[in-house]
Amino acid sequence: MIPISVPLLDEEEKQAVLEVIDSGWLAQGPRVAAFEQAFAEFCGTRYAIATSSGTTALQTAVLALGIGRGDEVITSPFTFIASANAVLFAGAKPVFVDIDERTYNVDPGVIEAAITPRTRAILPVHLFGHPCDIEAMLEIAARHGLAVVEDACQAHGATVKGRKVGTFGVGCFSFYPTKNITTAEGGIITTDDPEIADRSRLLRNHGQRERYYHESIGYNFRMTEIQAAIGLAQLHKIEQFTEARRANAAYLTPRLKGVVTPYQSPSCRHVYHQYVIRVPAGRDELAEHLKQRGIATGIYYPVPVHKQVAYQRLGYADHLPVAEKVSREVLSLPVHPALTHQDLDRIVEGVNSR
Ligand SMILES: Cc1ncc(COP(=O)(O)O)c(C=O)c1O
Numbered sequence: 001m002i003p004i005s006v007p008l009l010d011e012e013e014k015q016a017v018l019e020v021i022d023s024g025w026l027a028q029g030p031r032v033a034a035f036e037q038a039f040a041e042f043c044g045t046r047y048a049i050a051t052s053s054g055t056t057a058l059q060t061a062v063l064a065l066g067i068g069r070g071d072e073v074i075t076s077p078f079t080f081i082a083s084a085n086a087v088l089f090a091g092a093k094p095v096f097v098d099i100d101e102r103t104y105n106v107d108p109g110v111i112e113a114a115i116t117p118r119t120r121a122i123l124p125v126h127l128f129g130h131p132c133d134i135e136a137m138l139e140i141a142a143r144h145g146l147a148v149v150e151d152a153c154q155a156h157g158a159t160v161k162g163r164k165v166g167t168f169g170v171g172c173f174s175f176y177p178t179k180n181i182t183t184a185e186g187g188i189i190t191t192d193d194p195e196i197a198d199r200s201r202l203l204r205n206h207g208q209r210e211r212y213y214h215e216s217i218g219y220n221f222r223m224t225e226i227q228a229a230i231g232l233a234q235l236h237k238i239e240q241f242t243e244a245r246r247a248n249a250a251y252l253t254p255r256l257k258g259v260v261t262p263y264q265s266p267s268c269r270h271v272y273h274q275y276v277i278r279v280p281a282g283r284d285e286l287a288e289h290l291k292q293r294g295i296a297t298g299i300y301y302p303v304p305v306h307k308q309v310a311y312q313r314l315g316y317a318d319h320l321p322v323a324e325k326v327s328r329e330v331l332s333l334p335v336h337p338a339l340t341h342q343d344l345d346r347i348v349e350g351v352n353s354r
Contacts, residue, residue, distance in 0.1 A: 002346065004296040005178040006338050008241065009230065016229035028205070028222040035228035036188070038235050039173075042157070043166045045190040047197035050228065051204050054153040054174025056221035057187030058086030058123075061170045064189075064199040065147045067092050067120045073149075074114050075123040076106045077304040078323040083125050083151045084305045088314075092120070096306045098320040102263040104276070104330075105132035107322070111140050121147040126155035126165045128300070128332075129180070129245075129273035130264065134160055134168045141169075153187075154273035156180045157242050161267050166190040175227070180241055180273055181234035183227035244337035245272040248344060252333065255348045259286075260329075274300055275335035277351075283331050286354050290333075293350045298332040 020031065032050050040048035051057040067073060069091040075084055077096035084094040097114045100107040106124045122141055124132040134150065141148045148169030152158070156173055157180070158165045166173060171190035175183035189200050202209065207216035223231075249272045253261045260278035264270045279286050287297045304323040306316045333347055 002295045002334050002339070002343050003336075004298045004332060004334050005336050007177040007182050008237070008337060009182075009233075012233040012236070013230050016233045017226055020225045020229045023225070026225050029225050031225045031228040031232065032223050035223070035231045035235075038232060039188050040190065042235060042238070043164045043171065043190045045167050045171070046192045047190070047194070049189045049191075049197055049200040049204065050223040051187040051189065051221045052223060053185050054172060054176065054187040055082040055086060056204070056219070057172040057174070057189045058082060058149065058151060058153075059089045060200050060203045060219075060221055061149050061172050061189050061196075062086050062090040062092065062121070062123070063203055064196045065121060065149070065170065067147075070118060071120040072116060072118045073121045073123050074106075074111055074119060076125045076127070076323075077306045077318070077320050078104055078301065078326065079125045079127060079151065079305060080153070080301065081305050081308060081310070082153075083123060084311075087123065093118075094123075094305075095119070096316070096318050096320060098322045099326070100133070101322050101326065103130050103132065103265065104128060104326060105130065106137070108133045108136035108140060111137070112144075115144055115146075119144065119146060121149055123149040123151060125151040125153075126158055128262070128276050129155050129158055129271035130262070131155065131158050131160045131165050131268045134165065138168055154179065155271055157238060157269070158271045159269040167192070170196055175231060175234075180245070180271055181231070181238050183223070183231040183234070186223050186227045186231060241337045242271050245335055246270070248272070248335045248337075248339050249275050251344050252335070252347065255352075257352045258354075259351060272335050274298070274332045276300070276330050276332050278326065278329040279331055280329055282354070283329055286351070287331055289354045290347075290350045293346065295347055295350050296334065299330060300332055301330075302327055
């Protein structure tokens, strides 16, 4: 079976993990600090604050902005549920707006109609590795005095006019094993704002600047030395991984017939966390057809967040037609760096032979 994703770890990661074990320092320490510095350099931000996951990075970012009870945050309904849950965890309300049918990201044209006196931030997602229209979001945010949190959990290294995502607002990344680089579990916040960085560091470590002196109420959202050691090794390879994903996508796109292939804005660098096609009729049949041929696929996401049972229970009754339509049509094909040319030809043959 050609898998939909594979974590790519080799001797470098193995050696790095063994060194941590031998050092006897397992919880957050010098390797986490080195990983933060390396990731900040990679993105081009002054600060990076490592966390235990992408979810806790998002929660920390929202809390560090001072968002809480009674506040609203505008976000995407077409994403992994953690983007919206992070807002709930802070005690605030996620407000969903519909998406752009080409990029699957929040449509900036519908944001202003959702702004109320309670709105504090916009939390767009750079879904599947394609940047959202962040410049339009920043402009709206500036006009209404809102903060911007970028959910860049799927978009390490993606750019808009050459500038990396995660540098426009407060950036949040995930290092879950399916992501473009991994630390097993892990996340990171990127920012140029020293106050957001400081509050994030306090929030992730029980509000302590000095051990056992707690100046605010915080959490244990720390990254371990083992995770950071893996992350440092992965960062050495991120460009190579990204270029392999982009080359695989460039091979697939002109060859696939009868499906809608991924859009790439000319001003953006798509990092193809997922290679998402749309199949307006017969999506599930195509997935089955590919499975029979030994090709795994994924549906990200079959149910938009506002339609999830958990959100219906919270009283959400929005109708967001584009998000609902694309969730019925999307299908992710393998695009990861471990694919061979033979694999790519099998994928092309599989899709075109249905
Ligand atoms: C768009 C998006 N947001 C948030 C998350 C949460 O990240 P994590 O799984 O590391 O908590 C993920 C990944 O799972 C994601 O894809």
